[in-house]
Amino acid sequence: xxxxxxxxxxxxxxxxxxxxxxxxxxxxxxxxxxxxxxxxxxxxxxxxxxxxxxxxxxxxxxxxxxxxxxxxxxxxxxxxxxxxxxxxxxxxxxxxxxxxxxxxxxxxxxxxxxxxxxxxxxxxxxxxxxxxxxxxxxxxxxxxxxxxxxxxxxxxxxxxxxxxxxxxxxxxxxxxxxxxxxxxxxxxxxxxxxxxxxxxxxxxxxxxxxxxxxxxxxxxxxxxxxxxxxxxxxxxxxxxxxxxxxxxxxxxxxxxxxxxxxxxxxxxxxxxxxxxxxxxxxxxxxxxxxxxxxxxxxxxxxxxxxxxxxxxxxxxxxxxxxxxxxxxxxxxxxxxxxxxxxxxxxxxxxxxxxxxxxxxxxxxxxxxxxxxxxxxxxxxxxxxxxxxxxxxxxxxxxxxxxxxxxxxxxxxxxxxxxxxxxxxxxxxxxxxxxxxxxxxxxxxxxxxxxxxxxxxxxxxxxxxxxxxxxxxxxxxxxxxxxxxxxxxxxxxxxxxxxxxxxxxxxxxxxxxxxxxxxxxxxxxxxxxxxxxxxxxxxxxxxxxxxxxxxxxxxxxxxxxxxxxxxxxxxxxxxxxxxxxxxxxxxxxxxxxxxxxxxxxxxxxxxxxxxxxxxxxxxxxxxxxxxxxxxxxxxxxxxxxxxxxxxxxxxxxxxxxxxxxxxxxxxxxxxxxxxxxxxxxxxxxxxxxxxxxxxxxxxxxxxxxxxxxxxxxxxxxxxx
Numbered sequence: 001x002x003x004x005x006x007x008x009x010x011x012x013x014x015x016x017x018x019x020x021x022x023x024x025x026x027x028x029x030x031x032x033x034x035x036x037x038x039x040x041x042x043x044x045x046x047x048x049x050x051x052x053x054x055x056x057x058x059x060x061x062x063x064x065x066x067x068x069x070x071x072x073x074x075x076x077x078x079x080x081x082x083x084x085x086x087x088x089x090x091x092x093x094x095x096x097x098x099x100x101x102x103x104x105x106x107x108x109x110x111x112x113x114x115x116x117x118x119x120x121x122x123x124x125x126x127x128x129x130x131x132x133x134x135x136x137x138x139x140x141x142x143x144x145x146x147x148x149x150x151x152x153x154x155x156x157x158x159x160x161x162x163x164x165x166x167x168x169x170x171x172x173x174x175x176x177x178x179x180x181x182x183x184x185x186x187x188x189x190x191x192x193x194x195x196x197x198x199x200x201x202x203x204x205x206x207x208x209x210x211x212x213x214x215x216x217x218x219x220x221x222x223x224x225x226x227x228x229x230x231x232x233x234x235x236x237x238x239x240x241x242x243x244x245x246x247x248x249x250x251x252x253x254x255x256x257x258x259x260x261x262x263x264x265x266x267x268x269x270x271x272x273x274x275x276x277x278x279x280x281x282x283x284x285x286x287x288x289x290x291x292x293x294x295x296x297x298x299x300x301x302x303x304x305x306x307x308x309x310x311x312x313x314x315x316x317x318x319x320x321x322x323x324x325x326x327x328x329x330x331x332x333x334x335x336x337x338x339x340x341x342x343x344x345x346x347x348x349x350x351x352x353x354x355x356x357x358x359x360x361x362x363x364x365x366x367x368x369x370x371x372x373x374x375x376x377x378x379x380x381x382x383x384x385x386x387x388x389x390x391x392x393x394x395x396x397x398x399x400x401x402x403x404x405x406x407x408x409x410x411x412x413x414x415x416x417x418x419x420x421x422x423x424x425x426x427x428x429x430x431x432x433x434x435x436x437x438x439x440x441x442x443x444x445x446x447x448x449x450x451x452x453x454x455x456x457x458x459x460x461x462x463x464x465x466x467x468x469x470x471x472x473x474x475x476x477x478x479x480x481x482x483x484x485x486x487x488x489x490x491x492x493x494x495x496x497x498x499x500x501x502x503x504x505x506x507x508x509x510x511x512x513x514x515x516x517x518x519x520x521x522x523x524x525x526x527x528x529x530x531x532x533x534x535x536x537x538x539x540x541x542x543x544x545x546x547x548x549x550x551x552x553x554x555x556x557x558x559x560x561x562x563x564x565x566x567x568x569x570x571x572x573x574x575x576x577x578x579x580x581x582x583x584x585x586x587x588x589x590x591x592x593x594x595x596x597x598x599x600x601x602x603x604x605x606x607x608x609x610x611x612x613x614x615x616x617x618x619x620x621x622x623x624x625x626x627x628x629x630x631x632x633x634x635x636x637x638x639x640x641x642x643x644x645x646x647x648x649x650x651x652x653x654x655x656x657x658x659x660x661x662x663x664x665x666x667x668x669x670x671x672x673x674x675x676x677x678x679x680x681x682x683x684x685x686x687x688x689x690x691x692x693x694x695x696x697x698x699x700x701x702x703x704x705x706x707x708x709x710x711x712x713x714x715x716x717x718x719x
Contacts (some may be wrong), residue, residue, distance in 0.1 A: 003234060006259065007262075010316060017065075018060050018064060019066065021060070025074075028076070029055060030047065030051070033045070038050075038126045055078045058314070058322070059071055061318050065199075066200075074198065080134055105161065112155075153190040156186075157186065157191045159185075172647075173248060176250065180545060184222065186244070190221055200306070207297070210291070212283035217308075219272045223273050225246070226265050227269055228319065231325035246268075275546050276308070363542075369610045372602065372607045375694065375696070378631065380685055382685050383646065384681055386682040387430070389433050389434070394437065399448060400420075408452050426686075427683060428444040431684070449499065454554065456495055457473075457533060458532065461473070480500045483519060520558070524559075528554040548615065565577060573660065576656065576662070584648050596684060600694040615634050645677070649674055
């Protein structure tokens with residue numbers, strides 16, 4: 001069969017190595033698969049299928065340093081996960097039987113008890129038998145923290161198969177952002193990262209949830225999945241009728257040919273690998289200092305990082321050789337100076353120093369403060385009508401008084417003229433049209449505080465290139481939000497004074513869990529400002545995926561969504577808010593708002609502030625295109641994110657209600673949450689259109705290099 005495109009040159013700087021216990025793992029996994037019922041008689045595989053796929057070779061390449069028993073166990077896990085995938089395809093995807101597929105998936109978590117003394121059901125099929133056996137053999141060697149993380153990753157891997165099945169049933173192809181997020185779960189690379197820990201060293205619990213470790217895992221995941229999409233396009237799209245493939249997603253989004261889409265997927269893959277390396281070399285060392293990791297813990301993180309690198313190179317080598325994938329001509333195109341054999345696919349130094357190096361360097365070559373003219377504003381898709389709270393006029397005056405009392409109009413960042421031009425009470429009035437005067441005052445103050453902080457950090461710390469002071473300031477802001485009555489530091493500036501006041505007013509009636517959630521959402525936002533500062537100091541335009549995901553944090557989305565959820569009361573179970581459909585709906589809404597803000601603020605940020613955190617600029621840099629072309633890409637993505645929001649509400653939430661058997665009260669609360677998000681979307685667009693903050697005439701009058709009129713008050717040291 002003719003290949004649908006020519007495989008691109010892959011960026012792979014790490015040579016693959018082969019574990020010497022490969023034959024032992026092959027033999028063991030074959031015997032184990034037969035014992036579990038996965039071979040003859042299963043209707044899915046026979047021994048010839050298993051030998052052709054050669055998962056022993058995959059694991060020997062991806063885990064080159066572990067001993068024989070560990071490699072055999074890991075190989076069994078991969079046999080199981082690929083069998084699960086093929087079993088789900090044959091039993092449920094081909095028949096499009098979602099109900100039976102869900103019933104199958106609902107039983108599987110019972111075979112992964114965190115307490116090893118807990119009983120498990122009697123397995124009813126090879127998937128259940130394999131999972132029960134593997135779990136019992138694996139988790140005794142790992143901590144309770146790892147068990148919990150690995151169980152969640154495994155459940156995501158299993159449950160998101162329903163998302164793929166739903167898309168097949170609807171004939172729907174995901175948009176690029178949705179696809180990357182969901183592919184991480186259904187593709188299984190976070191699960192693979194857990195097995196890397198088993199093979200190398202367990203990540204310390206204190207570091208496991210931090211941004212650097214999360215980014216290592218996510219960039220690893222994205223690179224693994226995008227590479228797999230390139231090799232498996234022919235099998236998945238042309239043979240199996242799959243529509244969850246990155247090449248197909250980009251073909252559809254850009255309306256381009258298969259070869260162009262494949263080349264773009266490879267560019268994104270390369271960018272994710274660059275992000276992995278950047279994080280490993282810059283953010284992980286800082287994390288070790290911030291968390292006070294011991295030498296043993298630092299060594300564990302280093303071993304894990306190297307293990308992820310080994311997986312990348314080994315997985316690539318396996319794809320070049322497995323009969324499961326389209327790889328015609330790929331091996332012969334890899335050798336350098338006549339070298340052949342394992343690992344030589346990473347040896348094309350000339351190519352690495354040309355295309356990949358040029359892409360990496362381009363991210364650091366932006367010249368700030370370029371004249372770009374007034375921001376171009378396309379027609380924005382908005383199916384919802386804005387409504388304004390009737391208490392708006394009075395709230396404006398009260399907000400001005402509060403900002404004066406907090407000291408945020410006397411530090412050289414803002415004054416009354418700026419506050420009036422930004423009119424954040426108008427934004428609050430659109431977000432919550434039914435708010436009481438007190439609630440409107442509170443939301444207006446939160447919006448003003450967050451926007452002020454977003455302006456404050458780059459002005460005070462960015463222009464002074466003082467990341468250490470910014471870290472101190474961020475730690476002090478976190479201390480301004482006590483959870484259990486701990487003392488609050490005396491405020492040293494308006495930002496701290498405002499947060500202390502807002503925290504006390506907002507959390508007065510909250511439960512302990514709500515306060516923890518609220519604090520985490522504010523911490524997420526303030527810590528994301530440090531990420532922006534770091535990029536600013538390096539003059540580094542972010543990787544597109546990293547940018548969009550961090551943009552949600554810098555925009556304060558977690559804070560907004562947390563307040564919205566609390567406003568609906570406790571009738572909606574927490575697991576509903578954590579579910580895939582709700583998270584998909586929230587992320588679609590947030591991304592629309594973030595991209596909208598970037599479109600309006602392009603001139604303000606690029607020309608007057610020297611900013612690099614703008615999606616239009618990120619697209620310009622990544623694709624090497626001009627402003628109007630990049631704007632078109634961003635506008636198309638905005639449109640698809642809005643369509644996804646509507647799709648989830650119309651098609652996925654009704655199924656979610658059935659899956660969770662929600663009560664009428666919970667259903668009404670969920671409807672109220674959707675209504676809040678609709679108001680949020682309409683209100684944000686209305687605010688951007690009305691205020692002066694982004695208008696060219698106002699920028700020319702008030703922004704001259706966007707430097708403060710006087711130095712703001714610095715943060716005091718942590719006591």
